[in-house]
Amino acid sequence: MVDDVPQRLHCACGIDVHAHMVPAEFPAYLGRKMPAQWPSTAAAPDAGGLCHRHVMIAGKNYRTVSEKCWSVTRRLADLPEMGLALQAISPMPELLSYWMDPADAQQLLRYLNEQIASMVAESGGALIGMGAVPLQDVDAAIAELRYVIETLGFAGVEIGSNVNGVPIGDPCFDTFFEACEALDAAVFVHALKPTGMDRLVGPAPLEQVLGYPTDVGLAAASVITGNLMLRRPRLRIAFSHGGGTLAMLLPRLQQGWGVFPALKEQVQVSPVEQARQLFFDTLVFDAPTLAHLIAVFGQTQLMVGTDYPFNFHERAPLARIDAAGLDADVAALLTDGNARRFLARAFAAPTESPKERA
Secondary structure (H helix, E strand, C coil): CCCCCCHHHCCCCEEEEEEEECCCCCCCCCCCCCCCCCCEEEEEEEECCEEEEEEEECCEEEEEEEHHHCCHHHHHHHCHHHCEEEEEEEECHHHHCCCCCHHHHHHHHHHHHHHHHHHHHHCCCCEEEEECCCCCCHHHHHHHHHHHHHHCCCCEEEEECEECCEECCCHHHHHHHHHHHHHCCEEEEECCCCCCHHHCCCCCCHHHHHHHHHHHHHHHHHHHHCCHHHHCCCCCEEECHHHCCHHHHHHHHHHHHHHCHHHHHHCCCCHHHHHCCCEEECCCCCHHHHHHHHHHHCCCCEECCCCECCCCCCCCHHHHHHHCCCCHHHHHHHHHHHHHHHCHHHHCCCCCCHHHHC
């Protein structure tokens, strides 16, 4: 009998651009007065044969995580079953620490970046580093960006959808994105402290379920209305959770651009045209929605995203792509081809090792 299951579902060939790490422990604070939100970990009951730890922030358990967050061995053991060959790892977004003093945040983020570098080195090439920067201070962020790209050899950085309430499309971040473009660094945008939580009725997980995609959609819209890609046409910037609400907002934004003179004056190129310069992950948990995103944003702009290893993650990303009814060439782009373009630094021919550059 001929096997009619697509070959890509039998292979571990996918590239995951959206996965997170949390260290087993956090460093002791080295300054004079420890910030209230300096994180720590505490032992948690083991479950499912895995070690667990509570991530404590401001004296409260922010999230309980398993050793898959820091154990390279555990992580690599899961990749083949998910159909993945490579995985880009970035910090749990709450650790981006934009609300701290920049010097304190830089101290914490340097530790996280070094931990990511250690995981990448241990993985034998299966993991790709995406660092973190203190974007509440653009100059400090650029300095850390240079460190993670030029010294640690990362492919790029993760940033939040807003920085203390300021959307990333705001011109105040332009010099940071200029540096990203110059360094050929990929930028992955993740939801962080989303707006509108006061309008939700229900328990805390609704922040992840509904708040995150809302904030990501507004962040992506701010990039379009702020004309970022017109100033930085070589910037590779991707949005988590399929761009959140953007795909539904985009037709309205496009129509408004043709109706309101003030909007036409502000947005210098068609919103649809600008949107198709952005990248997005596939983390929407629904094959018809994924097919719609391809129709809206283009087959060259979607990449696998899982949110591994948290509980609310996509466990069979290649099967989800197959269920969208794509032809083989398009499925191959989503599985790994587009991610190779986005994470270009990770696939460039090496000239010298990060340690040799240090």
